[in-house]
Amino acid sequence: MSADAALDKAREGLRTAILRGEYLPGERLVEAQLCERLGVSRFNVRAAIQELAADGLVKVERNKGAHVRKVSIDEAVEITEVRMVLEGLVAARAAAKVTDAQASELDEIGLLMRRAVSAGEFRRYSDLNQRLHSLIRDVAGHSTADGIIETLRGQLVRHQFMLSLHPGRPAISLPQHERIIEAIRERDPKAAEDAMRAHIASVIEALRDMDAGEVR
Amino acid sequence: MSADAALDKAREGLRTAILRGEYLPGERLVEAQLCERLGVSRFNVRAAIQELAADGLVKVERNKGAHVRKVSIDEAVEITEVRMVLEGLVAARAAAKVTDAQASELDEIGLLMRRAVSAGEFRRYSDLNQRLHSLIRDVAGHSTADGIIETLRGQLVRHQFMLSLHPGRPAISLPQHERIIEAIRERDPKAAEDAMRAHIASVIEALRDMDAGEVR
DNA sequence: GCCGCCAAGATTGTCAACAATCAGCAAGTC
DNA sequence: GACTTGCTGATTGTTGACAATCTTGGCGGC
Structure with a gap:
């Protein structure tokens, strides 16, 4: 194994294990055990831990x-x-920069999302959800915001998994997603921002409801 | 020196040196030289570098x-x-949470800012500017946003220093600051958000003008 | 004079070993 | 039985040395 690959292996191996729930929140990460598990030296384990700490996962x-x-x-x-x-x-x-081809792709995803909800395929809907958000970020090409969003997403994986377990969510978020797509297609930055904020405000509401023990 | 103090010394010493312009953008940071300069071991220099890299300074x-x-x-x-x-x-x-005492303090800062501009004391105005933003963040108590803002501020020190060198800026930003203070005092979250965004949009404009070679 | 190549010194990456600190358990005391 | 203390093994922090890689200056060729 090449030297720089060892660090990648350590970082991604540990990140994946955490995101998959193989290590639970609060669980201690012991360097020696990680060396064995990930098959890399302690130096790389320590480096990976520091990187994941910078990402807010550890x-x-x-x-x-x-x-x-x-x-x-x-x-x-x-x-x-x-x-x-x-x-x-x-x-x-994204609304200010979208090309026709990109707008078509957004619409395509919107259509697939509608179908997934109709067919009760929530796992598929969740994947499309991610694909939509990712495409919007590509269209926007705002690397500073992109980096921060990516980091924050990693910190929220557990909560988002729990949200996605509730069958009522897609029916609520689908029209929100459609509104976002429409605003971007219409090249209306204000409407796009408002639609996206409303959508994520709805996620916040769901998080709070989950905390209170109910989910709608 | 205690062991954990060595890492603090390395990190803050290096951060300060960079923020003060003692190392220029693009300049290489050589570990051995930093060990001498900061008076710490290579282990701590390397750790400090990793931390500042996570902060986006390096x-x-x-x-x-x-x-x-x-x-x-x-x-x-x-x-x-x-x-x-x-x-x-x-x-x-902050507008949603401000106490009467905090609102008074905001007004106090606003008054001091007005005086500083009238007296042509731009350095003082700049300090008050920071104090205002810092107080608003304290009032809001949003630790996630706070942490990110603090990190981003570090990355922008150079550009903000250059902006503050231009005597026209305070006259433009003072009324913007006053509008922010007013909206928070009135406990109007929407107005506060709009006023803050308008103020920082004006900073963006000034950055662009600086790039184009002119500053108004 | 300019360009390319190479060797030497500078620098970074990494390791094994040891020092420092912590966590858990057993024994003693009240 | 509950609490405290001390000890031991586990774990993290650190060092000095060496391996790997890069950068730069000098030399030779055109």
Whole structure:
């Protein structure tokens, strides 16, 4: 294995394990165990841990090692609020820059989403959801916002997984997504930003409801 | 020196040196030289570099070492756009949470700013500017947004220094600041967000003008 | 004079070993 | 039984040395 590949392997291996729930929030990450598990040296394990700490997935405390970061609902709400304004900025910019080909692709995704909801294919809908958000970010080409959004997404994976388990969500978010697509297609930055913010405000609402023990 | 103090010393020493312009954008940061200069071991120098890389102040490339990050005007604009929406979120939240005592303090700062502009004390105005933004963030208590804003500020120090060198800026930004203060005092989140975004949009405009070679 | 190549020194990446600190368990005391 | 203390093994932090890679200056060729 080449030297630089070892660090990649360590970082992505550990990231994947955390995002998959193989290490639970609060769980301690022991370097020696990770060396075995990931098949890399301690040097690379330590480097990977530092990188994931910078991404907010891991908390490192001096002399106490690294733990998977616990993200409370309140934190998840805050993170989602930040995402809301950033993705609003991105949607506005996408509306200002979208090409005809890109608009067609957005519509295509919207159609597939409608079909997935009608067919009750929620896993498929979730994938399309991600694809839509990702395409909008590509259209916008705002690398600063992109980087931050990507980092924050990693911190919210667990909460988003729990949200996606609730069958009522797609019916609520589909029309929101459609409104976003329409505003971008119409090249209306203000409407795109408002639609995206409304959509993510709805996610925040769902997070709060989940905290209160109910989901609509 | 205690062990954990060495890392603090390395990180803050290097951060300060970069923010003060003692290392220029693009300049290479050589570990051995930093060990001498900061009076810490190579281990701590490397750790400090990684932390500053996570903050976006430094770029690290495998086998080529660390360089002070160059932030182009386009990047500065993007970063400021992100700040615009985040500080808008923060201002809205401050408007929703402000206490009477905090509102008085905001007004006090506004008064001091007016005086500083009248007296042509631009350095003082700049300090008050920071104090105002910092207080608004305290009032809002949005730690996720706060952390990101703080990180982004570090990346923009150079550009903000150049902006503050232009005597026309305070006359433009003072009424903008006053509008922000008023909206928060009136507990109007929407107005606060709009006022903050307008203010920072004006900063973006000034950045673009600086790029084009003129400043109004 | 300019360009390309190569060697040497500079620098970064990494390791094994050791020092420092912590966590958990067992024993003792109240 | 509950609490405290001390010890031991586990774990993290760090060092000095060496391997790997890069950068630069000098030399030779055109």
